[in-house]
Amino acid sequence: MIRAASIISRIERHKKIAKDILEQKLSNELAFGALAMECFQAVNSAIELGELVISEKDLGLPSRYKEIFELLYNAKIIGKNTLEGMKRLIFFRNLISHEYYAITEKELKEMARLLGCLDELVKAAKDSLK
Numbered sequence: 001m002i003r004a005a006s007i008i009s010r011i012e013r014h015k016k017i018a019k020d021i022l023e024q025k026l027s028n029e030l031a032f033g034a035l036a037m038e039c040f041q042a043v044n045s046a047i048e049l050g051e052l053v054i055s056e057k058d059l060g061l062p063s064r065y066k067e068i069f070e071l072l073y074n075a076k077i078i079g080k081n082t083l084e085g086m087k088r089l090i091f092f093r094n095l096i097s098h099e100y101y102a103i104t105e106k107e108l109k110e111m112a113r114l115l116g117c118l119d120e121l122v123k124a125a126k127d128s129l130k
Helices: 002-022 029-057 065-074 080-098 105-128
Strands: none
Touching (some): 002 105, 080 105
């Protein structure tokens, strides 16, 4: 449970910082880059938390990040809205990570707002890892 607590703490910290940055004008290159990195790190931490729950519950072996959340959904650990939010967050995470094309300000704002779906994931992880 200590590992889960550490991951959850990181998620909460990245979400808070992202929310604070989102209130700034993102045309500032520094704010834009900082928001992208906070969102990226929040999603990476969510992936890590999902992997931990899957491992502890022996739910299978996902081969893609999206499959982590599909397994959690199929096990009734997270709801449909969280599943769909996580799929979209992973899409944005991959844009930032692999630079397939530059993420737009509109997309980055959507990503930051979608971090709210991590609340259900955190609660579900706490409940299932007791």
